[in-house]
Amino acid sequence: MDSTLIVEPAAWLVIAESSKSAFPEECCGFIFGRMSADQTKVVTAMTVSNATAADKNDYFAISPATYTEAESYAEDNQLELIGIYHSHPNQIALPSISDYQFALPDFLYLIVSVIETEIEDVRAWLIDEEYDRFNEQRLQLV
Numbered sequence: 219m220d221s222t223l224i225v226e227p228a229a230w231l232v233i234a235e236s237s238k239s240a241f242p243e244e245c246c247g248f249i250f251g252r253m254s255a256d257q258t259k260v261v262t263a264m265t266v267s268n269a270t271a272a273d274k275n276d277y278f279a280i281s282p283a284t285y286t287e288a289e290s291y292a293e294d295n296q297l298e299l300i301g302i303y304h305s306h307p308n309q310i311a312l313p314s315i316s317d318y319q320f321a322l323p324d325f326l327y328l329i330v331s332v333i334e335t336e337i338e339d340v341r342a343w344l345i346d347e348e349y350d351r352f353n354e355q356r357l358q359l360v
């Protein structure tokens with residue numbers, strides 16, 4: 219995919235609020251929207267619980283049942299499940315080692331850097347087909 223990711227205000231509000239309120243833990247959720255040849259538009263976001271058994275300040279996980287719920291939500295609302303957002307409390311918005319380990323193909327990863335409860339940066343990433351490199355995607359908050 220080589221297109222711009224556009225995040226609409228309603229979706230960004232959900233992502234920003236959950237990133238700030240989860241601090242110092244990582245938040246996570248799904249992003250939904252519509253895709254065309256030259257752009258992908260995120261119209262809504264769904265916050266889900268961080269199901270990691272590890273330290274929530276450094277890791278996140280989403281349960282399989284929650285993925286199924288997200289797929290149903292997309293279908294019911296005629297939206298596409300575009301990817302996942304999660305926050306990096308007091309860390310930069312670059313994929314971590316565990317982000318590499320758990321990355322899914324064709325799934326956009328929106329990473330929000332939150333420094334002391336304030337949003338510092340947000341970046342969008344897509345893993346390549348060999349799973350060895352996240353390529354940064356053009357991102358636009360509208």
Ligand SMILES: [Zn+2]
Nearest residue numbers: 304313314317
């Ligand atoms: Zn991460």
